[in-house]
Amino acid sequence: VQDWKLGLAAIALYPVQAWLIPKLQRQVNALGKERVQTVRRLNERIGEAVTGAHEIHANDTSQYELSDFSSRLGKIFDIRYEIYKKKFLIKFVNNFLALLTPFFFYSIGGWLVIRGDMTVGSLIAVLGAYKDVSAPWKMLLGYYQRKEDARIKYEQLIEKFELNDLLEEEKLVADPDEAPLKGELVAANTSLAEDDGLKVIDGASMRVDLPSHFAVVGPPGGGKGEFSQLIARLLSPTGGKVALNQTDLSDLPEANTGRQISYAGQTPYIFAGSIRDNLLYGLKHRRLQEAVYEGSEVSNRERQINEAKITG
Template structure:
């Protein structure tokens, strides 16, 4: 990934990242964090109280043998454990809910930010890498906040308050604890069963969130061509909200063990105190084993261990947070001009005026390209692989902006209009028919959210897709596998064409729409394309000679330049031209034309398609 100077400034040391996280989120959760801090302070205070009360226990119960005070001591111990359990539950659930909301917030920020980035970002970054960064590192923000609160409000206070003493074991006193263990184990087993199903549901929801994000990244050209940004954001928001709710339920189930175990422990310890005290008073037994047993439960080992590992845990969390900020700090490179207006397409004429483009500095993919695609007519772009055909088409919906020259629609420079309004006027069918999570109907409606079911079905009929859709288990409501894996290549492409027809836009872009299909599927898709191309301004890249021959105009490209323009008849008559050589080669019966003289085949080279597919 290419990173700007702002990342080095904002995403740096541990302290800087912590400050940034607190600055961005602390104010929104201050009440919840204050509540959690109070609960943590109560946990520390109740733990310290147990160490403090040992003096009264030893002096009053065993040395002075004051029976009247025993019940007060036992009651106060039980109360301390109940308070500790309730406070532990309160702080754990509060911090978990804040943490889950932080994860949901940053997931939403990430998907919204990814929608704002240009196609070039996804051309430079592997989609799986982006998905991994989101799924594996987004919890780092939550961990930084929670570690900071728990370490200072609980562990440090507890460690300061506690006095560590020597511990010895007493089998008789331990037996009292073992008596109450079976009920606790049964209760924990019951909770674990409920937790297992909740966890499974949570994993499913989170995987759907990840899948939706990954599909969006992989199909970014379709998303932008059909201005699906808001739809994707709303749809993903619902999944994220559901996953957040499931995570909150897991937190409640998990932390339900705290009040249970603490209350039972309070009963056990109170019983131990009563048993040992009366044994000492009436049996003249030394209280050493009892004292050791009580203090063993109050050792400060756990808070000390957590504090010792605080920096390690914070470093790990900050590394995760830093990788999230690397994405969030990526600045969009292709925004609308300050005075950009919505485009008005009247006829749909597309004109290229001395267009030059390269993906990298010094790289030339298009060099001085000039031609006009007449309104309401079909213009075919042909040429060998690497000629710049797909790159040229990608400039029309502004997936990229030309380095030099202009692209005009009805005389208006598209650089001066908003991308959203521009893409609303364009339907796009790519080489790869990207489909998204949801039903067939939902995938078709992405092109135009307000489209009626009748309009969707009419578009499917025009795309020769209606019959096979009805043959699916739930018809138009059939849920699709990942990228439509439960459909054939030809079926996916026909749904892609139907989606373009639902768009009902005056401009249609076809980028090798039949390139990856077998002959039977290609024939079906070709019929659908012929219907889709009627009464629209069409720019089509194709290797099928019959498609090209029926085009109103043919633009022949080679090495990023336009070398011939004309009709099929005119270009065929020029026997020395590149198009005529291709035609002769095709008529000779070969499926593949040589790169230096032919039309190209199913796929463009990296130079021709870079940035158009993530």
């Protein structure tokens, strides 16, 4: 005969696990984020050492750099060690609480059976029910831990490659405005800062009537290349704005700025192909003909489109 009181006693420690395990898992998540960031800084440091290897040997700083790498690797080891300790603590808590309930049933329940306050059938029934619930509960906790580990890795990966100044999709695919860009192009108190806060451009201003041809000149490292890219809408200013007839240049679709504003930088890129292809590259805005699929190609194309939609 099953007793509802014994049923409540069987699940009494589950709320404790549901409260305690996420708190411990958040500590593991924080350590996981710290580990990823530390590894990234180590990778950047290695890149610096490879690029400036001649400076290291010229100034006899090899031992200093090696000690720095050793310190960084030691920090990564300490973080991973803390992660494993937290994970094993979570596993210990899960196993301890999972075995604590049967221990109470066998000890206290056995004592009540001997006194005659409980029947053997009730005790066996609640132990069987607890055994059936325990396995799915362990699977649920394991799934939660794997999900959290995957979430942290995914968030760190997205954070690494996500850029705040990416051009909006609607501006990339928008049709061009046939009206030519004419009027007054004004850059008012524009500034451009790098990720570390260092300002490449600080308070630069200009005013020019369009259409016209002009060049931005200045000393090396003075920001002339970055300022030219701001005017061509290849970079977005972190302060101030670049406007055409009171309209912010960043609000215009790329079909307008890319076709009507020509930009020649200090280091132009030559694409693989012929000289003719590179000279006429600025005319290749859209495909002139739609792709035509026939026979089995139609089903293959539909399958590719469906897979692309599923994967986002």
